[in-house]
Every structure is written in C-alpha cells, then in structure tokens.
Amino acid sequence: MSQDPEQAKKLEALLKMLAISKGDTSKLTQPQRKQFEEYKFWKTQPVSRFDDKVDDEGPINSSQRSEDVPDEPLPLLDEFQWCTVDLTDPEQLDDVFILLNENYVEDQDATFRFNYSREFFNWSLKGPGWRKDWHVGVRTKQSGRLVAFISAVPATLRVRNKLIKSVEINFLCIHKKLRAKRLTPILIKEVTRRVNKQDIWQALYTAGVVLPSPTATCRYAHRPLNWSKLYEVGFTGLPANASKTQMIAKYTLPKETDTAGLRPMEEKDVDKVFELLNKYQSRFDLIQVFTKEEFKHVFLSSKNVVYSYVVENNGIITDFVSFYSLPFTVLNNPNYRELGIGYLFYYASDADFEYPDRFHPEGSSKLRKRLNRLISDVCIKARDLKMDVFNAMSCQDNSLFLDDLKFGPGDGFLNFYLFNYKVRPIAGGLRKDNSFDTEKRSSVGVVML
Numbered sequence: 001m002s003q004d005p006e007q008a009k010k011l012e013a014l015l016k017m018l019a020i021s022k023g024d025t026s027k028l029t030q031p032q033r034k035q036f037e038e039y040k041f042w043k044t045q046p047v048s049r050f051d052d053k054v055d056d057e058g059p060i061n062s063s064q065r066s067e068d069v070p071d072e073p074l075p076l077l078d079e080f081q082w083c084t085v086d087l088t089d090p091e092q093l094d095d096v097f098i099l100l101n102e103n104y105v106e107d108q109d110a111t112f113r114f115n116y117s118r119e120f121f122n123w124s125l126k127g128p129g130w131r132k133d134w135h136v137g138v139r140t141k142q143s144g145r146l147v148a149f150i151s152a153v154p155a156t157l158r159v160r161n162k163l164i165k166s167v168e169i170n171f172l173c174i175h176k177k178l179r180a181k182r183l184t185p186i187l188i189k190e191v192t193r194r195v196n197k198q199d200i201w202q203a204l205y206t207a208g209v210v211l212p213s214p215t216a217t218c219r220y221a222h223r224p225l226n227w228s229k230l231y232e233v234g235f236t237g238l239p240a241n242a243s244k245t246q247m248i249a250k251y252t253l254p255k256e257t258d259t260a261g262l263r264p265m266e267e268k269d270v271d272k273v274f275e276l277l278n279k280y281q282s283r284f285d286l287i288q289v290f291t292k293e294e295f296k297h298v299f300l301s302s303k304n305v306v307y308s309y310v311v312e313n314n315g316i317i318t319d320f321v322s323f324y325s326l327p328f329t330v331l332n333n334p335n336y337r338e339l340g341i342g343y344l345f346y347y348a349s350d351a352d353f354e355y356p357d358r359f360h361p362e363g364s365s366k367l368r369k370r371l372n373r374l375i376s377d378v379c380i381k382a383r384d385l386k387m388d389v390f391n392a393m394s395c396q397d398n399s400l401f402l403d404d405l406k407f408g409p410g411d412g413f414l415n416f417y418l419f420n421y422k423v424r425p426i427a428g429g430l431r432k433d434n435s436f437d438t439e440k441r442s443s444v445g446v447v448m449l
C-alpha cells in the first residue's frame with residue numbers, strides 16, 4: 001500500500017490503536033525483549049524464564065499459605081495512598097473511566113482515544129464472585145484524584161487438562177505523569193497480596209509488551225466495515241492503483257445476513273448454548289471455564305456492550321457467536337465524534353463435532369465454511385450497529401476465516417501470560433512468518449478484553 005507520508009503515519013497510528021487494547025504501543029511489533037536478568041521486577045516473580053524447558057506443567061511456587069500473606073500493603077510515596085475503588089458508587093466508577101479514557105492509550109496526536117463506558121466496567125469488572133477489594137487504586141492524598149488502577153476478577157481456567165482457580169488481571173493503568181517511576185511493580189504486588197489473601201495463587205493476563213514469558217502470542221486482525229468513514233477521518237489511505245470506489249466495493253458486505261435461523265440469543269437459550277460452548281471450547285488448551293451464572297453475566301447482561309447470537313433451526317441450536325463494542329472518541333474532527341469498534345468474542349459451532357480429531361481435513365473444511373458464513377454475518381450485524389471496524393485475534397479457530405473475510409493482519413501482537421504456573425507453549429494461530437496458520441490454528445480459547 002502506498003500513500004502520502006501523513007496518511008501513512010495516521011494509518012499506522014490507527015492500527016496500533018486498534019491493536020492496543022493492551023500495552024505499550026511503541027513496543028507492539030514483536031520480539032523486542034530484554035534479557036531475563038534485565039527485568040528487574042519480573043525476575044523476582046514466579047514466572048517462567050524465556051529459556052525454561054517445561055516438562056511438568058503446574059505451579060512454580062506451591063508452598064505459600066494465605067495465613068502468611070501480609071495484612072498491609074507496601075508503603076507508597078508520601079503524597080499517595082492506596083484505595084479500594086467501589087464500582088457500585090457512580091462517582092468512583094467515573095474516576096476509573098476517566099483515568100482509563102485519558103491514560104490507557106498513548107495517542108501522540110491526540111486525535112482519538114478509547115471511550116470506555118460505565119456499562120463496560122460494570123460488565124467486565126462486576127461478574128459473579130467479583131470482590132470490591134480487587135479493584136485496586138492509588139489516589140493523591142491532596143486532591144483524592146485516582147492516578148493508578150489495576151483489577152482482578154475471579155476465573156477458573158483450564159490449562160490443557162488441569163483446572164486452576166485463578167484470577168484475570170486487567171486494566172492496569174498509571175496516569176501519564178507518573179510513568180517510569182516503578183509504580184507498576186508496587187501495584188502488581190498489591191493486587192497479588194489481595195488475591196493471595198483469598199488463597200488464590202495463579203493469574204492470567206495479557207499485554208502487548210513482551211515480559212517473561214509468554215504462554216502464547218496472538219496477532220490482531222482488522223476488518224474495515226465502513227471504509228469510506230475510515231478514509232474520511234483520515235485514518236486510512238488509498239492504496240496506489242486503487243480508486244475509492246474499488247476500496248468501498250472491496251469491503252462492502254451484503255445487505256442482509258445469510259445464515260438461516262440467526263437471531264439474538266435469549267435467556268431461554270442459555271442451557272443449550274452453555275452446553276454447545278463448553279463442547280466447542282474443549283478443543284483448546286487454554287480456556288476460561290464459565291459457570292452457568294458467569295455465562296449469563298458475560299453474554300446476556302449488557303445490552304450495549306456485548307451482542308450474542310444463536311443459529312437455531314428446527315429447535316436445534318447449531319451455532320453461537322458474540323462480539324463486544326468498545327468505541328473510540330474521535331477528537332477534533334468536524335464530521336465524526338466516534339469510531340465504532342467491534343471485537344469478536346466467543347463463538348461455538350457444531351460443524352465439525354462428528355470428527356473427534358479437530359484437525360480432520362473434512363471436519364476442518366466444514367468448520368471453515370460454517371465460520372466464514374457466521375462471521376461474515378456477524379460483521380454485517382456489527383456494521384448495522386454502526387461499527388466501523390471489526391477486530392479479531394488469531395486465537396480460537398479464527399485463522400480459518402481471517403484471510404477469507406478480508407481481515408487485514410495488524411501490527412499488534414498480544415501475549416498471554418500465566419502467573420505462578422509453568423506451561424509448555426500454546427499455539428497462537430501464527431506461522432513462523434506471523435501469517436495466520438490455517439492448518440494448526442490456535443489452541444488459545446480464552447478471549448481477554
């Protein structure tokens with residue numbers, strides 16, 4: 001693609017933004033990493049070294065007891081204090097989304113930023129079993145302003161054949177003015193202390209940055225839904241030898257969805273879809289195991305954040321698919337104030353259930369066909385919801401449809417990490433050259449926000 005330098009810069013910025021949901025955008029392109037010994041903080045933590053050969057998968061340190069965990073946090077510098085952010089209090093909920101909206105993403109041009117909503121946090125941080133004290137904040141003593149945040153939510157993981165009582169860590173954020181002051185290690189230690197108090201010793205987290213040591217690495221992919229808006233906002237350029245009309249035509253989706261029986265999921269579907277999803281997820285090596293209550297919360301509780309659909313014909317539900325919405329605010333643009341972004345979430349299909357081997361050629365070909373239609377339909381739904389781009393990762397069975405459905409590979413990678421658990425690498429859906437691996441696909445079945 002050739003474009004003028006200004007446009008190229010903007011496009012690059014957008015792709016990074018799209019990929020960011022995690023991590024330091026300046027380091028998104030893969031494998032820059034320091035030597036293990038240079039990770040001053042991480043080398044002191046129970047995490048694998050880059051060169052560890054794992055024979056037995058399991059906890060790294062299993063000798064700790066919750067009774068021995070300190071009752072008090074580590075001290076902070078004098079002008080700061082620890083707090084528990086009470087997300088049931090609208091003002092404190094606002095504090096979190098202001099901190100994240102203004103600081104979670106680096107955007108040097110200040111042209112766009114994430115637009116988290118209260119509903120998004122209620123949905124993602126207040127699922128069944130959530131604990132107030134796992135929403136950890138740092139405030140300035142003088143003004144009470146929230147300047148740092150990290151969260152844990154409970155999760156049961158399955159790593160290969162082992163179930164692990166765990167937490168998922170997310171939304172680590174430090175105010176821009178307090179960066180590079182080593183506050184991150186203190187926040188991580190504090191959330192660890194609070195989680196350990198509950199006798200939980202493992203965690204799952206993702207980051208764009210490379211830390212010791214990724215269990216899996218996936219790549220972002222982006223599917224323009226409204227090419228002309230992306231172009232008008234100045235975020236995407238016109239490739240050489242292509243006209244606007246050609247680009248619009250390339251990304252234009254059919255008017256209507258194609259799958260017979262596709263409809264929004266309802267409460268009455270829960271039992272069937274829960275079973276279908278569990279069966280589908282059994283093919284992956286790293287998943288979150290939902291209880292039925294968690295399943296309902298995740299897929300049905302938030303109408304404007306997560307969208308869930310089923311395919312039902314003759315009373316049989318054959319497929320399930322979901323995506324969530326996390327828009328950007330577009331700053332200083334006369335025509336557009338928001339960029340709608342959809343993220344592919346969990347899905348399941350019975351297309352290859354008759355083949356016990358996930359990689360059976362016939363089964364794979366049936367699944368590929370089914371997913372191509374289903375995800376194309378989901379892109380249509382997302383477009384109808386005024387989303388402008390649809391994002392997916394190379395996890396799950398996504399490599400089967402990413403190229404076919406014109407998802408462009410992003411320059412962002414997302415690393416999956418397990419805390420205090422050693423594990424052999426898990427496929428992230430990428431070949432050696434970082435293209436999408438349509439044969440081996442990914443064995444990562446968990447989708448992190």
Ligand SMILES: CCCCCCCCCCCCCC(=O)SCCNC(=O)CCNC(=O)[C@H](O)C(C)(C)COP(=O)(O)OP(=O)(O)OC[C@H]1O[C@@H](n2cnc3c(N)ncnc32)[C@H](O)[C@@H]1OP(=O)(O)O
Pocket residue numbers: 021022023024038039040041042043103104105106167169170171172173174175178179180181182183184185188191192195196200201202203205206207208209211419
């Ligand atoms: C059992 C329970 C366990 C619970 C805990 C499990 C672990 C959870 C782990 C957290 C999972 C979070 C999942 C998400 O939410 S990933 C999303 C992270 N957030 C953002 O990217 C938002 C914008 N950025 C920021 O707010 C800051 O730049 C952050 C906070 C990211 C770093 O702030 P800053 O730039 O001011 O750095 P520092 O001087 O304070 O600290 C420097 C140290 O921090 C290490 N660092 C840098 N970035 C990350 C990162 N994303 N995960 C883990 N560690 C990170 C770095 O290697 C260095 O350590 P070492 O190289 O010397 O060793």
